[in-house]
Every structure is written in structure tokens, then in C-alpha cells.
Amino acid sequence: MNLKEQLDLDALIYQMAQDLKEYLRNRDITSKSAMVGIHTGGVWVAEKLHHLLGLSCALGVLDISFYRDDFTRVGLHPKVKPSSLPFDVNGRSIILVDDVIHTGRTIRAALNEIFDYGRPDAVILTALIEREGRELPIRADITGKKMTLGRDEYVKLSGPKPLKLTRHQVNE
Amino acid sequence: MNKESTSIQFNSQGRLQHFLTIEGLHKSHILEILDLATSFLTVGKREVKKVPLLRGKTVVSLFFEASTRTRTSFELAAKRLSADLLNIPVGASSTQKGESLLDTLKTLQAMHSDMFIVRHPGSGASHFIAQHVVPGVAVINAGDGRHAHPTQAILDLLTIRQHKKDFSTLSMAIVGDVLHSRVARSILQALRILEVPHIRVVGPRTLIPKGIEEWGVHVYDSLEEGLVDVDVIMMLRLQKERMQGGFLPSEHEYYRHYGLTAEKLSCAKPDVIVMHPGPINRGVEIASEVADGPHSVILQQVSNGIAVRMAIMAMVLGRVAEAPIP
Numbered sequence: 015m016n017l018k019e020q021l022d023l024d025a026l027i028y029q030m031a032q033d034l035k036e037y038l039r040n041r042d043i044t045s046k047s048a049m050v051g052i053h054t055g056g057v058w059v060a061e062k063l064h065h066l067l068g069l070s071c072a073l074g075v076l077d078i079s080f081y082r083d084d085f086t087r088v089g090l091h092p093k094v095k096p097s098s099l100p101f102d103v104n105g106r107s108i109i110l111v112d113d114v115i116h117t118g119r120t121i122r123a124a125l126n127e128i129f130d131y132g133r134p135d136a137v138i139l140t141a142l143i144e145r146e147g148r149e150l151p152i153r154a155d156i157t158g159k160k161m162t163l164g165r166d167e168y169v170k171l172s173g174p175k176p177l178k179l180t181r182h183q184v185n186e
Numbered sequence: 187m188n189k190e191s192t193s194i195q196f197n198s199q200g201r202l203q204h205f206l207t208i209e210g211l212h213k214s215h216i217l218e219i220l221d222l223a224t225s226f227l228t229v230g231k232r233e234v235k236k237v238p239l240l241r242g243k244t245v246v247s248l249f250f251e252a253s254t255r256t257r258t259s260f261e262l263a264a265k266r267l268s269a270d271l272l273n274i275p276v277g278a279s280s281t282q283k284g285e286s287l288l289d290t291l292k293t294l295q296a297m298h299s300d301m302f303i304v305r306h307p308g309s310g311a312s313h314f315i316a317q318h319v320v321p322g323v324a325v326i327n328a329g330d331g332r333h334a335h336p337t338q339a340i341l342d343l344l345t346i347r348q349h350k351k352d353f354s355t356l357s358m359a360i361v362g363d364v365l366h367s368r369v370a371r372s373i374l375q376a377l378r379i380l381e382v383p384h385i386r387v388v389g390p391r392t393l394i395p396k397g398i399e400e401w402g403v404h405v406y407d408s409l410e411e412g413l414v415d416v417d418v419i420m421m422l423r424l425q426k427e428r429m430q431g432g433f434l435p436s437e438h439e440y441y442r443h444y445g446l447t448a449e450k451l452s453c454a455k456p457d458v459i460v461m462h463p464g465p466i467n468r469g470v471e472i473a474s475e476v477a478d479g480p481h482s483v484i485l486q487q488v489s490n491g492i493a494v495r496m497a498i499m500a501m502v503l504g505r506v507a508e509a510p511i512p
Contacts, residue, residue: 086503090501096228
């Protein structure tokens with residue numbers, strides 16, 4: 015099912031990039047920042063943001079499967095991608111990018127994984143979509159759009175070309 | 187091994203619950219393990235070489251036979267998955283198979299262990315243990331007699347894939363004591379499942395199992411001939427401790443015919459890789475110049491071993507639980 019009002023994702027991401035630039039400039043951390051996308055949708059958004067911000071440091075990629083809290087219930091996803099942070103995490107300001115923030119559990123897992131690479135100075139959370147339903151005390155610093163969805167609804171980002179957001183029912 | 191003992195590896199949903207033998211696995215299982223192991227490889231290169239997957243799980247390494255490298259590899263794999271590890275070196279002489287093996291098992295199960303990693307001189311020992319553990323406890327075969335060494339076969343495949351990419355065009359020679367080798371047995375099964383087209387075994391007739399040609403394997407007496415145009419050479423260790431006379435005239439004689447030297451290596455393709463499961467008998471089955479040379483991937487096999495064992499341990503303990511997922 016498509017969203018009633020089809021979002022202009024490129025415009026959203028462009029606005030996020032502007033907000034991020036200002037955020038980094040206000041804190042004077044632009045030069046030591048590095049970006050990390052969470053696999054898969056977060057990486058798509060991160061690739062665009064990384065380009066718009068013109069960051070010199072290569073884009074990092076996280077697959078948080080090894081850090082999930084439901085491993086003993088659901089097992090491993092058979093297609094776990096290797097994580098790759100092609101820079102020294104120590105002393106960096108990490109811009110962590112995901113597509114949708116919902117329960118917050120993915121972000122919890124991503125934070126744990128980042129700290130196993132080193133000790134960043136700060137982590138800035140960026141999400142294309144922020145919806146209600148948090149189960150952990152986590153909120154985004156930069157958001158593309160806040161959405162209100164029913165409990166039995168979710169949104170899914172498909173991509174990478176073109177990026178498209180669709181709305182679904184849980185048992186659809 | 188009969189059908190029942192190979193199917194014990196899978197639960198009712200067809201997922202791995204033990205890892206005992208390559209036999210009975212499908213191509214998709216093997217490729218899934220290889221993909222997962224590739225992801226685990228990066229963990230070993232990080233500042234914190236650990237992921238929390240098996241936090242709170244207890245893994246018991248139960249070695250009835252001396253082993254340093256396999257045991258160490260499994261121990262590191264368990265620790266990098268954050269499991270608690272209990273290492274029990276059990277002398278084979280002090281424990282007879284049967285009753286007392288079961289007693290050992292019962293004792294350890296009473297301590298709520300989640301996984302046993304078993305190395306045993308008796309073929310089929312890990313199957314026997316898998317048949318007797320309580321449901322939910324996983325068993326991994328770390329080598330049983332002359333039967334199987336499945337984790338070694340998978341790490342060999344991962345090493346091959348890192349260099350050769352495509353199994354469907356591969357030409358591979360396995361050289362040496364194939365008869366006594368569980369490593370050879372397991373890798374041969376795996377190569378067949380992956381439909382590797384050209385498989386050769388090279389060695390003196392006394393060390394080649396009779397009827398092996400029926401597996402679609404070509405047998406060579408001469409090392410030089412057997413190595414012509416191969417992509418991968420797997421040298422096997424001359425298993426002195428498993429041989430009681432009659433198989434070979436002398437080690438020196440063996441080296442002269444079947445020892446891999448730089449000269450003999452030149453018969454193979456220019457980009458050939460040389461593998462060896464270790465420990466190496468230098469000057470018996472392989473020359474130092476080859477073992478330490480540019481074609482050797484022996485140390486890479488060791489690094490890959492940890493990642494492959496992490497993948498297998500994660501797969502058998504991460505199976506779908508009985509309770510439905512909310």
C-alpha cells in the first residue's frame with residue numbers, strides 16, 4: 015500500500031543534510047565527524063547524506079545482526095553482511111543513520127557494536143522516519159519526518175534507486 | 187553412517203541443531219555457513235574481538251584426544267561469541283566408550299551446558315553423544331577417529347573461495363595419507379556436494395582407500411602427474427600415530443615421492459594455492475620452502491578456522507525456538 019501523500023524523499027534527505035550541517039557547525043565537530051549507515055535502508059539514506067555533506071571520511075556500514083537481542087528466539091539472519099568502519103572510531107563524532115526508528119532496539123544494538131570498535135567522542139542519531147513505539151530511551155537528533163502509525167502498521171523503505179517508502183499492515 | 191545419524195543434525199524445521207558430519211548437508215547449508223563466516227572474519231580484526239551472540243551460554247570442549255590447534259580455535263571462537271567456556275581434557279584411556287562416556291555427559295548436562303564440542307579417537311563418538319544429549323543441547327564434531335572433521339572441511343572451503351571464487355570450474359588435488367584422514371573424508375564429501383568437477387587424490391596405493399574411484403575421484407600414484415594444472419593442492423599430514431607398520435617403507439622414501447617441493451609445485455597452475463590442515467611435518471610431506479612460500483595459505487586457514495567455527499556455533503544455538511515469535 016502506498017502512502018496517502020507520497021513523500022518527496024530527496025527533499026527530506028536534502029533538508030536533513032542542511033540540519034546536520036548546522037548541527038555539526040554549532041558544535042564545531044564537522045572535521046572529526048564520520049558517518050555510519052545501518053544495513054540496509056540506513057545505508058541507502060547515509061550514502062545520500064554522505065554525498066550531500068561532502069564528508070572526507072569514507073562511509074561506514076553496520077550490520078547489527080550479531081548484536082540483536084532476539085537472537086535466541088529467531089536465530090541469525092542467513093545473509094548477514096560484514097560490518098565495516100573504515101576509520102578509527104576513537105575520538106570521532108559518529109553520525110549514525112537509520113531509515114526508520116521504531117522500538118529503538120536496532121539503535122541499541124548499533125551503539126553496542128560501535129563501541130566494540132573504539133570510543134567515539136559522540137554519536138549523533140539521524141533517521142529518515144521517526145515513529146512512535148519506543149521501547150528504549152532513544153531519540154533521534156536529526157529527523158526527516160515524524161509519522162504517526164497505527165500499532166498494526168509499519169513503513170518500509172525500498173531502494174536504492176529510487177528510494178521509496180511504503181506503508182503496510184503487520185499481517186498484510 | 188546410516189541415514190538416521192546424518193539426519194540427527196537437523197531439527198524438525200530443517201535447521202542445523204548439531205554439526206556432526208558434512209554428509210547429508212545441502213549446497214545451501216554450506217554456502218550459508220561460508221557467508222556467515224565471512225561476516226565473522228571482520229570481528230577478529232576489531233579492537234574488541236567479541237560479539238554478544240552467545241552471552242550466557244555455556245560451551246564445553248570435550249577432548250578425548252590430544253589437540254592444540256583445533257581446541258584453541260574452538261575456544262577462541264566460543265570466547266569471541268561471548269560464551270562461557272569449560273575446557274575438559276579427558277584422556278581417552280581413562281574413559282571407555284559406552285557407560286562411562288554417558289556418565290561424563292550426564293554430569294556435564296547437570297551443570298546446564300548448552301553445547302559440547304567433541305574430539306574423540308572413536309569414529310561415530312559425536313553421533314553417539316548427540317543421540318544422548320537432552321533436547322536443546324548442541325553437539326559439534328571436532329574430529330572423530332577416521333570418520334569426519336567437518337569444521338576443517340568448511341574452513342578449507344572458505345580458504346578456497348577467498349582465492350578461487352568459483353567452485354564449478356575448480357581442479358583440486360588431495361595428496362598423502364587419504365586412508366587414515368578424517369580431513370580428507372570430510373573435504374571429499376563437501377567437494378562433491380558443491381559439484382567440484384575435477385577432484386584427484388595422490389598417494390601410495392597403501393594410503394588410498396579402495397574403491398575411492400566410485401566417488402568420481404581420480405587416483406594418481408605420481409605426484410608430478412597428479413598436480414598438472416590443478417588450482418588447489420591440499421597436503422595431508424602423514425599420520426604417524428595412526429599407522430602401525432606396513433604402509434610405508436620409510437619417511438625419507440615418502441618424501442622423495444610425495445613430499446611437495448618447489449620443483450613439483452611447478453607442475454600445477456601458476457596461481458595454485460597450497461593448503462595443509464596442520465600440524466606440518468616439514469621434510470616429510472612438505473618442504474619448508476613451499477610451506478612458507480608465496481603459494482601457501484596455511485596460516486590463512488588458521489584464521490579462517492575461528493570464523494567458521496563462530497558461524498557454526500551461532501547457527502546451531504540460534505535455531506528457532508519452540509515458542510512462536512510474538
